[in-house]
Amino acid sequence: MKILQKKLELCTQCRVCEMECSRTWFKEEKSEKSRIRIHQDNLLTCTQCGECIKICQVQAIYRDKFGVIKVDRKKCIGCFMCVGFCPERAMFMHNDYAEPFKCVACGKCVQKCPTNAIYILEEAAG
Amino acid sequence: MISDEVRTQSNIISEYRYTTGKIDKGYNNRTLYVNVGTGEIREKPVTQMMKDKLIGGKGFGLWYLWNAVTPETRWDDPENEIVISTGPLGGITQYPGAGKSLVVTISPLTGMPMDSNVGGHFGPLLKFAGFDSIELQGKSEEDVIIFIDGNEGIVKIEKSPLKVSDSHLIGEQMAHVFSENEEDKKNVSVVSTGSAAEHAFMGLLNFTFYDARRKKIRMKQAGRGGTGTVFRNKRIKALVVRFRGVNRGLNNPVNQDILNETGVKMHREIHENDAKQNRMREVGTAGLIEIMNAYDLLPTHNFKYGSHRDASKISSEIFKKMVTQNMPDGCWYGCSLSCAKAVDNFELKTGPYKGEKVLVDGPEYENAAGLGANLGIFDPQYVIEGNFYCDTYGIDTISFATTTAFIMECFENGIINREVTGGLDLKFGNREAALELLHQMGRGEGFGKIAGLGVRRLKQIFIEKYGADPGFLNDIGMEQKGLEYSQYLPKESLAQQGGYGLTNKGPQHDEAWLIFMDMVNNQLPTFEDKAEALHYFPMFRTWFGLNGLCKLPWNDIVPADNKKEADPTKVPGHVRNYVSIFYAVTGIQVDNDEIIRQSERVYNLQRIFNVRMGCGRRVNDRVPYRSQGPVTVEEYESRAERYDGQLLELAGFDPEGKTTAEKMAVLRKYREDQYEKLIDAVYERRGWTNNGIPTIKKLKELGMDLPELLAVVEKLQ
Structure with a gap:
């Protein structure tokens, strides 16, 4: 199971992670299109807890074989309940897109973080 | 289960092809008219006047009905209509509670226009199929089904292939017939009623939706006023719509962003506050039982009293254990309030489906208060059983409960006796008698058939046939305008x-x-x-x-800071949301x-x-x-x-x-x-x-x- 982890004490809020994420997934550099988000004193990241799976009426949210939670855009009907119900506030939406988006622990931001405030944890499933 | 082969070309009575269209700012600007008597199917325009003055939903329903009937029209005349409409905001998937249909007809109970608000997927799918409303008129000479194919643009009246008469089976079978596979069932919604609506005046309409997680057909009820009775009187067994391709933008709103943002704000509010407020996500409306009991407002023994020492036996804590937790129980997409609770694998103990394990939609407050407290029966298993049978027989639980409570009071006062009830010992607290009365209603037999006429007609029968005191019956018969009271005791307010x-x-x-x-x-x-x-x-x-x-x-x-508003009872924060989303869809400020x-x-x-x-x-x-x-x-x-x-x-x-x-x-x-x-x-x-x-x-x-x-x-x- 892959999870993006954070060490808040090392984060300088430089937003490099947001820019890298946004560029990777949406080809532009915008904080509001990032799947990791600096918010007040916190860094909002998905813990892959799966609460959103339970919320979704159309079963568009699932856990893949690596334990990562993903949104099936073909099934999603854009209700954004998962955005409102995410306990980490780490399911995001942007008005340019019909579906929500979230961290899939791809690790791109980790590579760019200048202070090693984020890293990928790989846990055995279960 | 019936097979697809049952539906052959020769069963088609009438067919109409239409051009599918695109919704414009919440409106299709047309209505589907179906006459099951003549076989006529056509489109009617929704006029600007209708949109300006009547908005949609109940407004459209009343207007079409007004134009269809005369002051002399009775509920079972062919010109009476059943009109089902959503509204301009119906079918949006972002804001909670946006999938309702409004059913309007001349009621067999009141003789006046009835309106009943119901969830389930029919209204939104009808809208996406191309129609703001459907008008059903005429009376068929044989049982028919009506099918709307919202992707191909075809409407058909067909001879009914159904051998079953109760809604839980009709819903399942129609979903099976009109879908290609399990996954496709989500694109189908069925309107039907059950066997009791053949005889009782309190017949309701069930609107289905497919629960993807349970892989089950579920039903919400247009309960009040006998809409199902009119439906069966027209000999419609099922009204089916299929539309594939639901997505967030089908209403073509003027501003999708506002819908998204207002919706997320509400989802977050519900996530943060529901568990501290009304616990709709845990227990649905059944959470009201103990509150009503505490304030002496829970009707017991035909509204005589407002509380009972045994009320805790049907409290929300009991029902919480019976309804399956942590399910996305919205009756339309995007409803995070999720009050449509269900009991899974409930084994029925009585009636024609005895021994079967079924899904029961509910119990809601009205079921528990009516079937339970008002009849003096504080047994949660019985409440669920009664809830299931009322729904599948097509009987309004509220009217059934209030009518049965009236009968029980008459029975205990000696106005009627076992001879009149065919041996049923209809005392308060007798759950076997209450359930048997319901089963008789389903079969159209015995005293149950008479009870199905409702309180107003029972008063007349008891006065004329059994010499009851009209003053007393009018005092205790909890109906007005012919409709039975719902389950709140209003004496002290x-x-x-x-x-x-x-x-x-x-x-x-x-x-x-x-x-x-x-x-x-x-x-x-x-x-x-x-x-x-x-x-x-x-x-x-x-x-x-x-x-x-x-x-x-x-x-x-309500928003966490609602108390700080000038008039908290109006929930101004939410009124502002409605102003926003009405603009977002229609462009009208x-x-x-x-x-x-x-x-x-x-x-x-x-x-x-x-x-x-x-x-x-x-x-x-x-x-x-x-x-x-x-x-x-x-x-x-x-x-x-x-x-x-x-x-x-x-x-x-x-x-x-x-x-x-x-x-x-x-x-x-x-x-x-x-x-x-x-x-x-x-x-x-x-x-x-x-x-x-x-x-x-x-x-x-x-x-x-x-x-x-x-x-x-x-x-x-």
């Missing part, structure tokens, strides 16, 4: 007596629920205050039914005042419709005394301290040394007089004459001085 009595369709709490404001919080001390509440809240609540919305996300969840005016137009149309059908006057707004005060000595004496105190403080009558009969008479006169004063104040606030007729001045102010309406009211001014 004058405002709620009006909340029930001064409604258009009859005593249903969806127009006004003022008990807490009035009785518990004392926020409505004067007649003017009460009249203002009985203007504002019925109008505001009407608006949900114009737009395809559910009322629950308005005030069954309204404010709170315009919301009320939009509702007033339709509300007055409905009132005048009642007048046109021979009701809708002051005399029709009077209520049974059981809803106002203690009818019997034991009722008075059970709360003697309360009533004695009121006599002294409010009526200026010293109860010391007086008999209960004397005190009851004085209290009754006082309370009835209060109610008359309330009527005066409410009529004035609503812009009606002293006889309850909308004034021409009011209609002109609202822009509702339409010639058809003026022709009805002019001579009555």
Whole structure:
């Protein structure tokens, strides 16, 4: 199971992670299109807890074989309940897109973080 | 299970092809007309006048019905229609509670227009198939089904292939026939009723939706007023719509961003506050049982009393254990309030499906209060069983419960006996007798068949055939305008007596629920205050039914800072949401005042419709005394301290040394007089004459001085 982890004490809020994420997934550099988000004193990241799976009426949210939670855009009907119900506030939406988006622990931001405030944890499933 | 081969070309009675279209700002601008008597199927335009003055939903339904019937039309005449409409906001997937359909018909119980608000996927799928409403008219000579293929643009009337008559099976079989595989069932919604609607006047309509997680067909009910009875009388077995391709933008709103943002704000609010407030996600509306009991508002023994020592046996904690937790129980997409709870794998103990394990939608507050407390049966297993059978037989649980409670009181008073009931020992608390009465209703046999006619007709039968005292029956028979009361005890709240009595369709709490404001919080001390509440809240609540919305996300969840608002009872934060999403879909900017005016137009149309059908006057707004005060000595004496105190403080009558009969008479006169004063104040606030007729001045102010309406009211001014 892959999870993006954070060490808040090392984060300088430089937003490099947001820019890298946004560029990777949406080809532009915008904080509001990032799947990791600096918010007040916190860094909002998905813990892959799966609460959103339970919320979704159309079963568009699932856990893949690596334990990562993903949104099936073909099934999603854009209700954004998962955005409102995410306990980490780490399911995001942007008005340019019909579906929500979230961290899939791809690790791109980790590579760019200048202070090693984020890293990928790989846990055995279960 | 029937196979696909059952549906052959030769079964098609009539077919119509239409061009599928695109919704524009919440409207298709057309309606589907189907006549099951003549086989005629055609499209009708939705006019600009209809959108401007009637908005949609109930407004459209009433208008089509108005144009279809005459003052002489009875519920079972072929010209009577069933109109099902969503509204401009119906089908949006971002804001909770946006999948409602409004069913309008001339009711077998009241003889007037009935409106019933129902969830499930039919309304939104009908809209995406291309129609803002469907009008069903005529009477078929054989059982038919109607199928709307919303992708191919085909509407068909077919001979019914169904061998079953109860809704849980009709829903399953139709979903099977009209879908290609399990996954495809989500694209199908079925409207049907059950076997009891063949005989009973309180027949309801079930609207299905596919629960993807459970892989089960579920049902929501258009419960009130006998819509299912009309449906079966037209010999429609099922009305089916299929539309593949639901997504977030099908309404083509003018501003999707506002919908997204307002929706997420609500989802977050529900996530953070529901567990601390009404626990809709845990127990649905059943959470009200213990609250009503604590405030002496839970009707027990035919509304005699408001609480019972055994109420805890049917409390929400009990039902919480029975309904499956952590399921996405919205009856339309995007409803995070998720109140549509269900009991899974419930093993039935009685009736034709005895021994089968079924899914039961519910229990809701009304089921538990009505089937349980009001009949004096505090058994949760029985409540679930009764809930299942009412739904699948197509029986309105509210009317069934209130009617059975009335029968039980008559039975205990010796007005009727076992000879009359065919051996059923219909005493309060007898669950076997209550269930057997329900099964008889399903079979159309015995005393159950008579009970299915409802309280108004039973009163007449008991008076004419068994010599019952008309005064007593009219006091204890909890119906008004022919409709049975829903399950709140309004005795101690004058405002709620009006909340029930001064409604258009009859005593249903969806127009006004003022008990807490009035009785518990004392926020409505004067007649003017009460009249203002009985203007504002019925109008505001009407608006949900114009737009395809559910009322629950308005005030069954409130923003955390709601108390800081100038008028928290109106939940201003949510009203602002509605103003926003109405604009976001339609592009029309309204404010709170315009919301009320939009509702007033339709509300007055409905009132005048009642007048046109021979009701809708002051005399029709009077209520049974059981809803106002203690009818019997034991009722008075059970709360003697309360009533004695009121006599002294409010009526200026010293109860010391007086008999209960004397005190009851004085209290009754006082309370009835209060109610008359309330009527005066409410009529004035609503812009009606002293006889309850909308004034021409009011209609002109609202822009509702339409010639058809003026022709009805002019001579009555």
